[in-house]
Amino acid sequence: MNIRKELIEGIIQELIKFLCEDEESSIEAAMGVVYNSQIFEKLLDEETGLYKESSSFIYELLKDELKHGSIIQKEQ
Template identity: 50%
Template sequence: MNKRMQYLVEGITKDIIVYLMEDGGYDLPTALKEFYNSETFAKLSDEATGLYIESSAYVYEILKDELKYGRL
C-alpha cells in the first residue's frame, strides 16, 4: 500500500468508526472490531478494488449492508 492510499484508507476508516459510534450506538472498541474484521475493510485495503478513492459515506453504506446481511 503506497502512502497516498494509506492516507485515504485511514481517513475513511476514521469517518466510518465515527459513523458506527453515532448511528449504530457502538462504543469505540466494538466499532473498531466490527470495521477491522469486516469484508468491507478488506476490500477498502485492497488497491485493486479502488474502493479507497470513494467517499466515506459510500463505503459506510456498503458496510451497513454487510452488517445487515452478513456478507457483501
C-alpha cells in the first residue's frame, strides 16, 4: 500500500471515530454516513489532494455536507 492510501484510510477511520463520539452513532451507522458521503468520494480521488488535509478539517467539511446536503467551502 502506498502512503497516499494509508493516509486516506487513516482519515476515514478518524471521521468514523469523530461521528461516533460527537453524534453518539454506532460504528456501523458512522461508517454508512462516511462511505456514502461526497467527502468520501473526494477523499478517494487523489487528484483533489484532500488526503493532505487534517482529519479535523475534513470532518468539518463532512459536517457541513450533512447539514447542507453538499460540500461547502467556507471563506476564511
